[in-house]
Amino acid sequence: MRPLDRLAGLRWPAPALLAWVAGWAVWFAAAPIWPALPAWIAAAAAGIVIGWAGGNPRRRVIAGAGFPLSSWVLGAAAPLPPWVWLLAALPLFAAYPLRAWRDAPFFPTPATALQGLDAIVGRPRRIFDAGCGLGHGLAALRRLWPQAELQGIEWSAPLAWLAARRCRGTRIERGDMWQRPWAGHDLVYLFQRPESMARAWAKAVRELEPGAWLVSLEFEVPGQPPSARLDGPGRRPVWIYRIERAAPPAPRSIGAGDCR
Numbered sequence: 001m002r003p004l005d006r007l008a009g010l011r012w013p014a015p016a017l018l019a020w021v022a023g024w025a026v027w028f029a030a031a032p033i034w035p036a037l038p039a040w041i042a043a044a045a046a047g048i049v050i051g052w053a054g055g056n057p058r059r060r061v062i063a064g065a066g067f068p069l070s071s072w073v074l075g076a077a078a079p080l081p082p083w084v085w086l087l088a089a090l091p092l093f094a095a096y097p098l099r100a101w102r103d104a105p106f107f108p109t110p111a112t113a114l115q116g117l118d119a120i121v122g123r124p125r126r127i128f129d130a131g132c133g134l135g136h137g138l139a140a141l142r143r144l145w146p147q148a149e150l151q152g153i154e155w156s157a158p159l160a161w162l163a164a165r166r167c168r169g170t171r172i173e174r175g176d177m178w179q180r181p182w183a184g185h186d187l188v189y190l191f192q193r194p195e196s197m198a199r200a201w202a203k204a205v206r207e208l209e210p211g212a213w214l215v216s217l218e219f220e221v222p223g224q225p226p227s228a229r230l231d232g233p234g235r236r237p238v239w240i241y242r243i244e245r246a247a248p249p250a251p252r253s254i255g256a257g258d259c260r
Contacts, residue, residue, distance in 0.1 A: 015051065016063040023047030023067025044068050108136035109191055111143075113217055113236055118144045120228045120240055121213045124186035125149060130177040130200070135163035137189055137217075138170055151185075153177050182207045191217040198222055204243060214241040 026046040030039035044067055051063025125148055129137045132152030141150060152172045154160040160174035173180075182188050182203060190200060201221040204214040213227075220226065220239045230238035 016059065016066060019047040019051035019063040020066035020070070022050050024070075027067070027071070040071065043071070108133065109140050109217060110236070111136070111140060114140045114144060114189075114215075114230075114238060116230050117215065117238060117240070120230070121187060121215070123148075124213065126185045127151070127187045127189065128182060128185040129153070130182070130188055130190040131155070131192060132163055132172060133159050135167040135170070135172070137191060138163070138167045138172075141189060142167070142170070153180050178203065183209075185212065187213040187215060189215045189217075192219060194219050194222075201241070204241070208243045210243055212243045214243065215239070216241075 023043045023046055027039060027043035030042050047067040048064040051060050127141055127148050127150050129152040132138055132154045138150055138152050150170045152170060153175050154163060155176060157174050160172055164172040188204060197219050201224055216239045218236045221241060226239045227242040228240040
């Protein structure tokens with residue numbers, strides 16, 4: 001098996017972290033002996049090559065851009081030692097720990113992403129945002145159903161705290177979306193990862209009542225035909241699944257959320 005194939009099998013965000021570390025490792029090795037520009041190009045190329053194994057195009061951009069962006073920031077702030085920037089990154093990891101990245105990187109739900117969903121699913125009374133982040137998805141859902149009972153869950157304690165203050169009147173808890181039961185809700189919304197959709201479908205089929213809905217922004221359930229789909233120019237696809245009856249769960253993917 002080729003080295004990049006092994007990297008492709010790693011759980012996110014490991015490929016991104018390896019790409020960033022590789023870029024800086026090449027820089028520190030080459031800078032003392034090469035001119036600055038060739039050393040920088042070599043370091044950026046190392047990060048991009050390793051980042052290419054990160055999966056979908058968005059992840060490749062995140063992984064490959066790590067060294068160029070961080071080197072630009074450090075170069076623009078040359079008087080500050082590098083360890084200052086490491087300390088500055090610690091609050092980010094505290095607010096959005098690696099476990100949350102394995103569910104879904106932090107991409108907020110666009111304000112108009114769910115337009116038209118109400119015409120398909122009707123008027124659900126109880127709605128659950130699985131991985132609500134800062135509450136962007138909850139805000140989009142509230143625009144469609146102002147009278148519905150909305151709930152959200154978020155693994156990151158700081159994000160859950162901020163979402164609760166941003167989305168007044170909405171019950172938001174800090175916890176694990178996979179351990180928290182989904183039963184009793186008419187609609188479950190999520191904006192996760194391709195790798196977690198099979199697991200989400202299995203949980204929805206197992207816990208939701210027939211007639212309930214599972215709605216996913218951008219990512220579809222593999223092998224499961226949607227009941228409907230919303231898409232159009234300039235918008236992300238919205239995959240809509242109606243729970244019709246009890247069925248065997250989809251194969252469980254490896255991996256374990258946002259308010260995107």
